Amino acid sequence: TGISSDDIRTLAREYATVRPAAIRVNYGLQRCDNGGMAVRAITMLPCITGSWKEVGGGLQLSTSGAFPLCGDALERMDLMNKALGRPARIVNMSQLAMALGTLKDPPIKALFVYGSNPAAVAPNHNEVVRHLKRDDLFTVVHEQFLTDTTDYADIVLPATTFFEHKDLQKAYGHYYLQISHQAMDPLGESVSNVELFRRLAQRFGFTEDCFRDTEDQMIDQALASKNPWLNGLTRSRMEEVGHMRLNFGTQDPFLPFANGGFYTASGKAELYSESLKKEGLDPVASFIPPHESRHTNNGHSQYPFELLARKADNFLNSTFCNLPGMRAMEAPSLLEIHPEDAKAKGISDGQQVRLFNDRGEIRLTAKVTESVRPRVLGARLDWAKASAQGININVLTSERLTDMGRGPTFYSVLADVEPA
Numbered sequence: 001t002g003i004s005s006d007d008i009r010t011l012a013r014e015y016a017t018v019r020p021a022a023i024r025v026n027y028g029l030q031r032c033d034n035g036g037m038a039v040r041a042i043t044m045l046p047c048i049t050g051s052w053k054e055v056g057g058g059l060q061l062s063t064s065g066a067f068p069l070c071g072d073a074l075e076r077m078d079l080m081n082k083a084l085g086r087p088a089r090i091v092n093m094s095q096l097a098m099a100l101g102t103l104k105d106p107p108i109k110a111l112f113v114y115g116s117n118p119a120a121v122a123p124n125h126n127e128v129v130r131h132l133k134r135d136d137l138f139t140v141v142h143e144q145f146l147t148d149t150t151d152y153a154d155i156v157l158p159a160t161t162f163f164e165h166k167d168l169q170k171a172y173g174h175y176y177l178q179i180s181h182q183a184m185d186p187l188g189e190s191v192s193n194v195e196l197f198r199r200l201a202q203r204f205g206f207t208e209d210c211f212r213d214t215e216d217q218m219i220d221q222a223l224a225s226k227n228p229w230l231n232g233l234t235r236s237r238m239e240e241v242g243h244m245r246l247n248f249g250t251q252d253p254f255l256p257f258a259n260g261g262f263y264t265a266s267g268k269a270e271l272y273s274e275s276l277k278k279e280g281l282d283p284v285a286s287f288i289p290p291h292e293s294r295h296t297n298n299g300h301s302q303y304p305f306e307l308l309a310r311k312a313d314n315f316l317n318s319t320f321c322n323l324p325g326m327r328a329m330e331a332p333s334l335l336e337i338h339p340e341d342a343k344a345k346g347i348s349d350g351q352q353v354r355l356f357n358d359r360g361e362i363r364l365t366a367k368v369t370e371s372v373r374p375r376v377l378g379a380r381l382d383w384a385k386a387s388a389q390g391i392n393i394n395v396l397t398s399e400r401l402t403d404m405g406r407g408p409t410f411y412s413v414l415a416d417v418e419p420a
Contacts, residue, residue, distance in 0.1 A: 001373070002373055002374075015045070015049070016049050019051075019054060019057070020051055020054040020055065020056040020057035021046070021049065021051045021054075021057055022046075022051070022056055022057055022058055022059065022060070023042060023045065023046065023058075023059040023060075024059075024060055025039060025042055025043075025059060025060070025061040026061075027061075028310070028311075028411065029042075030402060030405070030407065031402070031407065031408060031409060031410045031411040031412075032290045032402070032409055032411045032412040033288075033290035033291050033292075033400060033402060033403060033409050033412045034287070034288050034289075034290060034402070034403050035402045035403070035404070035407070035409075035411075036281075036402055036403045036404025036405055037281070037282060037285060037286065037287070037288070037403055037404070038287065039061065040285045040404075041285035041286065041287065042059065043059055043269075043285075044269065044271055044285050045059070046058045046059050047269040047271070048271075052255070052257040052258060052269075053255065053258045053259075054255075055253045055255065058257065060173070062172045062173065063171055063172065063173060063174060063175060064170055064171065064172050066175070066256075067175075067225075067227050067229050067230070067246060068225055068227055069168075069170075069222040069223065069225055069230075070221055070222055070223070070224045070225040070226075071222075073221035073222065073224065074218060074221060074222060076208075076210055079208060079210075089103075091103070091108070092401065092406055093116065093118065093122065094122070094123060094399060094401060094406070094407060094408040095123075095399045095401070096118050096122045096128055096131075097122065097123075097124045097127035097128045097130075097131060097399060098124075098127075098399050100128075100131035100132075100134075100137065101127065101131055108137070109136060109137060109138060110137070110138045110139075110140075111132075111137060111138070111139045111140070112139075112140045112142075113139070113140070113141045113142065113143075113149055113153075114141075114142040114143075114159065114193055114196075115193070116149075117143075117147045117148055117149050117317075117318045117383075118132075118149055119132060119147070119148035119149040119151065119152060119384060120147065120148040120149070120318040120321070120381070120382075120383050120384055120392060120394070121317060121318050121381065121394070122394065123394055123397040123398055123399050123408050123409075123410065124359060124394070124395075124397060124398060124399050125360065125384065125391060125392060125394035125395045125397070126359065126360045126391070126395050127359075128394075129152070129384075132149075132152035133152060138154050139152055139153045139154050139155075140153060140154065140155045140156075140157065141153040141155075141156050141157070142157045142158075142159045142193065142196060143156060143157075143158070143159055144158070144159050144160070144161055144190070145322055146322075147318065147322075147383065148318070148383050148384045148385050151385065157191075157196065158187075158188055158189055158190035158191070159190055159191070159192070159193065159196075160186045160187075160190045160191060160192045162180060163182070163183045163184050164182060164183075164184055164185070164186040164187065164190065164192070165182055165186070165192040165194070165195075165215070166179070166180065166181055166182045166215045166216075166219075167179075167180045167215075168180075168219045168222055168223075168235075175229075175245055175246045175248075175254070176243045176244060176245050176246070177223075177233055177238065177243065177244055177246070178238060178242060178243035178244070179219070179235065179238045179239055179242070179243075181239075192215075194215060194218065197211075198211060198212065198213075216235060219235045220234075220235055223235060228247065228249070229246040229247055229248060230246065230247065231247045232247050233246070233247065257269070271284070271285065272284055281403060281404070290409070290412035291400060291412060292306075292398070292400075292412050292413055292414040293306060293412065293414070294306045294375045294376075294414070302416065303357050303414035303415050303416045304375060304414075304416060305341070305375055305376065305377045305414065305415050305416060305417060306375060306376050306377070306413065306414060307355070307376075307377045307378075307379065307393075307396060307413040307414070307415040308372070308376065308377070308378045308379070308410075308411050308413075309379055309381065309393045309394065309396060309397050309410045309411070309413055310378060310379070310380055310381070310410070310411070311380065311381055312330050312332050312380040312381055312382065313329075313330060313380075314326050314329045314330040315330060315332075315381070315382075317381070318381065318382075318383060321382055321383040321386060322383065322386075327386070330380070330382075332380045332381070332382035332386070333364050333365055333382070333387065334364060334365050334366075334367040334379070334380070335353055335355055335364035335365065335366055335367065335377060335378070335379050335417065336367050336369050336371055336372045336377060336378035336379070337353075337366055337367070337368055337369070337372065337377055337417065338368075338369070338370060338372050338373060338374045338375075338376070339368050339369075339370065340374045341374055341375060341377075341417075342366065342368045345417060345418060345419070346419060347366050347368070347417070347418075347419055348366070348368070349366060349367065349368040350365060350366065350367075351365070351366045351419060351420075352364075352365060352366075352419070352420035353365070353366045353417050353418065353419055353420055354417065354418050354419070354420045355377070355379065355396065355415055355416075355417045356396070356415060356416060356417075357396050357413070357414060357415045357416065359395060359396055359397070359398065360391070360395030360396055361395065361396075362379075362387075362389060362391055362392070362393060362395050362396065363389060363420050364379060377415065377417060379393045380393065381393060381394070396413055396415055397409075397410050397413050398412075398413065400412065
């Protein structure tokens with residue numbers, strides 16, 4: 001990282017002695033080959049110092065998975081087993097190109113897209129698009145705007161925005177649930193995901209009562225969780241007050257991990273984890289460089305730069321990319337490169353450059369800046385159709401998955417750059 005050993009020691013001493021001390025783990029750290037282990041290693045720090053026991057101490061990434069709604073009532077896995085006699089095949093959306101190209105018995109011949117824009121956000125963009133163009137792939141996209149993915153759809157169905165339907169909202173960073181009410185009638189022929197699936201089920205002739213459940217009934221089912229934190233949280237009460245904090249009972253202040261309570265077999269924070277060992281992972285939190293890294297070779301020595309194919313600052317994933325006002329603030333076609341690397345490559349600020357690896361290439365405008373480290377490049381996600389080349393930065397990203405959670409490795413990418 002280039003951080004001096006003295007600075008590391010200073011940080012360690014300050015962190016271990018200041019009370020309370022909290023760590024905010026932001027999104028991005030986990031988007032590399034060993035991202036799960038990296039987050040695990042950081043999570044051990046407040047266990048070692050004891051800061052989980054203090055108000056304002058500990059660590060936070062997200063609270064969205066901190067408590068379960070009643071997913072069984074909504075997902076109805078029993079119906080899948082009833083129809084197939086077995087669990088259905090699950091395909092990881094981070095490996096869409098691989099799935100469309102290699103899965104057999106049976107091959108994928110239909111793709112239904114909702115709540116996503118894979119022609120923009122999926123890794124290995126060139127291969128994703130190549131398969132979306134196939135004549136034998138029937139693609140339906142339920143969308144609010146004409147995105148990159150709708151360009152490859154056989155049928156586009158209009159979807160509502162959150163202003164046009166009712167929903168139950170969880171949170172990323174707090175312990176409240178809330179109802180978001182429908183604020184306006186759906187525009188044109190647009191319908192919600194729930195309404196679309198309800199209509200499809202009836203056209204297919206499914207007779208189970210669940211396919212006729214209203215939004216209110218589904219919210220009631222979601223809240224019927226056995227988790228004690230949801231005791232007393234009802235739809236009618238939330239409709240009355242707007243939002244409700246989880247029911248932590250007599251826990252005041254709320255310190256979920258002050259005396260154990262970790263979601264492990266032992267209930268303890270496990271610096272050494274036997275369960276991870278059984279999954280073939282390192283039972284001790286440690287660092288291993290990614291497969292594609294400037295610190296390793298692994299057959300990629302011809303690509304000397306690590307590329308951070310990062311999210312844009314003013315878009316939300318691939319949402320808002322179509323708005324001129326947001327695009328004016330973003331300038332997504334820039335490649336950030338350190339002055340030392342720019343000089344070595346003969347690249348000047350504002351110059352067109354060619355960024356490439358084995359998976360593809362893209363042309364961007366160089367921004368010479370010290371906001372990235374030497375031998376690190378930064379580029380931002382955008383809609384492919386917004387580019388004159390009809391592609392985006394995901395032409396360079398791979399379908400390799402993370403060690404835990406099997407997520408995408410957008411930040412474990414090697415590439416090279418040269419003047420265009």
